[in-house]
Amino acid sequence: xxxxxxxxxxxxxxxxxxxxxxxxxxxxxxxxxxxxxxxxxxxxxxxxxxxxxxxxxxxxxxxxxxxxxxxxxxxxxxxxxxxxxxxxxxxxxxxxxxxxxxxxxxxxxxxxxxxxxxxxxxxxxxxxxxxxxx
Amino acid sequence: xxxxxxxxxxxxxxxxxxxxxxxxxxxxxxxxxxxxxxxxxxxxxxxxxxxxxxxxxxxxxxxxxxxxxxxxxxxxxxxxxxxxxxxxxxxxxxxxxxxxxxxxxxxxxxxxxxxxxxxxxxxxxxxxxxxxxxxxxxxxxxxxxxxxxxxxxxxxxxxxxxxxxxxxxxxxxxxxxxxxxxxxxxxxxxxxxxxxxxxxxxxxxxxxxxxxxxxxxxxxxxxxxxxxxxxxxxxxxxxxxxxxxxxxxxxxxxxxxxxxxxxxxxxxxxxxxxxxxxxxxxxxxxxxxxxxxxxxxxxxxxxxxxxxxxxxxxxxxxxxxxxxxxxxxxxxxxxxxxxxxxxxxxxxxxxxxxxxxxxxxxxxxxx
Numbered sequence: 001x002x003x004x005x006x007x008x009x010x011x012x013x014x015x016x017x018x019x020x021x022x023x024x025x026x027x028x029x030x031x032x033x034x035x036x037x038x039x040x041x042x043x044x045x046x047x048x049x050x051x052x053x054x055x056x057x058x059x060x061x062x063x064x065x066x067x068x069x070x071x072x073x074x075x076x077x078x079x080x081x082x083x084x085x086x087x088x089x090x091x092x093x094x095x096x097x098x099x100x101x102x103x104x105x106x107x108x109x110x111x112x113x114x115x116x117x118x119x120x121x122x123x124x125x126x127x128x129x130x131x132x133x134x
Numbered sequence: 135x136x137x138x139x140x141x142x143x144x145x146x147x148x149x150x151x152x153x154x155x156x157x158x159x160x161x162x163x164x165x166x167x168x169x170x171x172x173x174x175x176x177x178x179x180x181x182x183x184x185x186x187x188x189x190x191x192x193x194x195x196x197x198x199x200x201x202x203x204x205x206x207x208x209x210x211x212x213x214x215x216x217x218x219x220x221x222x223x224x225x226x227x228x229x230x231x232x233x234x235x236x237x238x239x240x241x242x243x244x245x246x247x248x249x250x251x252x253x254x255x256x257x258x259x260x261x262x263x264x265x266x267x268x269x270x271x272x273x274x275x276x277x278x279x280x281x282x283x284x285x286x287x288x289x290x291x292x293x294x295x296x297x298x299x300x301x302x303x304x305x306x307x308x309x310x311x312x313x314x315x316x317x318x319x320x321x322x323x324x325x326x327x328x329x330x331x332x333x334x335x336x337x338x339x340x341x342x343x344x345x346x347x348x349x350x351x352x353x354x355x356x357x358x359x360x361x362x363x364x365x366x367x368x369x370x371x372x373x374x375x376x377x378x379x380x381x382x383x384x385x386x387x388x389x390x391x392x393x394x395x396x397x398x399x400x401x402x403x404x405x406x407x408x409x410x411x412x413x414x415x416x417x418x419x420x421x422x423x424x425x426x427x428x429x430x431x432x433x434x435x436x437x438x439x440x441x442x443x444x445x446x447x448x449x450x451x452x453x454x455x456x457x458x459x460x461x462x463x464x465x466x467x468x469x470x471x472x473x474x475x476x477x478x479x480x481x482x483x484x485x486x487x488x489x490x491x492x493x494x495x496x497x498x499x500x501x
Contacts, residue, residue: 079378
């Protein structure tokens with residue numbers, strides 16, 4: 001959906017502030033897509049209630065990442081054991097399941113590949129509104 | 135120009151045809167004349183199982199009849215007394231080691247008690263006897279030779295004890311496992327073998343055996359089986375990575391012998407691509423599969439594939455992204471033997487040929 005926020009200059013950054021939704025529009029554990037101008041962003045709300053924002057286009061085959069899902073990343077301490085990370089959250093592409101770290105935008109499988117990294121955006125919640133700096 | 139060939143035997147330097155390059159051969163097959171050769175190296179009750187006329191004949195072999203004139207062997211390796219090609223050290227010396235000035239060669243046993251699958255204590259005893267037989271009849275008789283430790287992998291803890299028993303001898307440079315189709319060795323059940331190999335600073339190598347099958351088992355003709363069997367090595371390699379063997383044993387090195395190698399780019403690309411989608415299933419695999427392969431796995435040249443344009447072969451090599459992954463092998467005495475003077479096409483740069491013929495193996499095995 002399109003962003004509904006007004007634009008505000010962010011101090012000294014050259015970025016503009018876009019209010020994209022209200023807090024209650026995205027429940028914890030969900031991700032939604034928004035369009036601001038000609039940019040598409042995926043706004044993810046982690047299970048702790050905080051937000052992360054990344055580009056909404058998968059660098060692989062241009063799928064809409066906001067149609068995918070988020071989760072605490074599956075990790076392992078030894079072969080044959082699985083647990084979910086306490087700190088890392090990933091966005092899964094709805095098509096091929098490629099993972100993207102919601103802190104860095106990088107694919108944890110190929111962290112050294114900048115061409116496979118999503119752009120990340122600063123996000124804040126003020127007075128119940130979710131604002132993204134683009 | 136005639137020069138002194140590298141290598142000494144019995145205190146005499148071997149003179150002959152000029153040696154153009156230093157050569158290490160990572161695949162020569164030493165053969166028993168019969169399993170009764172092992173009798174002196176077995177204790178009872180196992181000795182009697184082999185040392186009788188109608189006793190045990192050995193692990194199951196390749197089930198195909200060979201269509202070549204002299205069976206599985208090249209014709210000039212056939213012995214005059216009916217014993218198997220590869221069973222006489224003198225002939226191996228004459229036809230391979232001396233002829234090509236091979237500095238070191240690794241013996242790859244085709245005697246795989248792992249293929250027995252049954253009578254595990256007997257299989258373990260056979261493996262131990264075979265290692266003692268190799269030591270006395272091959273390694274003690276030619277200092278150019280190195281060898282592989284034979285094990286009965288169906289009893290991994292006993293296999294590990296055998297690795298510990300002989301693994302301190304620097305002439306044993308690796309543990310040999312058959313590229314079987316009925317199990318994958320990446321399962322934790324087999325980890326005592328990898329743990330012991332790492333503990334003794336030994337490579338773990340895979341080679342075909344009587345238990346090697348294609349993805350569809352045993353197709354009607356030998357040519358079908360021989361064309362398709364690299365699938366067995368592929369499955370074992372995939373298993374080692376997906377099972378976390380390289381993560382669990384961080385110093386472990388693996389050699390794929392006689393698997394061919396031009397399939398490696400395909401496997402790396404497909405495995406890496408799948409890893410990005412399916413990592414969640416095996417999160418203990420910490421890196422891209424291709425990274426383990428480039429850093430920890432080596433392949434033998436033989437059997438080489440020969441595309442119509444030899445430049446294609448070099449391009450395949452370049453696609454793998456490492457000039458260290460390939461090691462020369464003759465596969466003597468078998469019908470698909472490769473000569474060190476002819477195996478690598480002219481499209482391979484000279485310095486690269488030197489690495490493939492010698493230093494890649496030396497660096498990998500550390501001799």
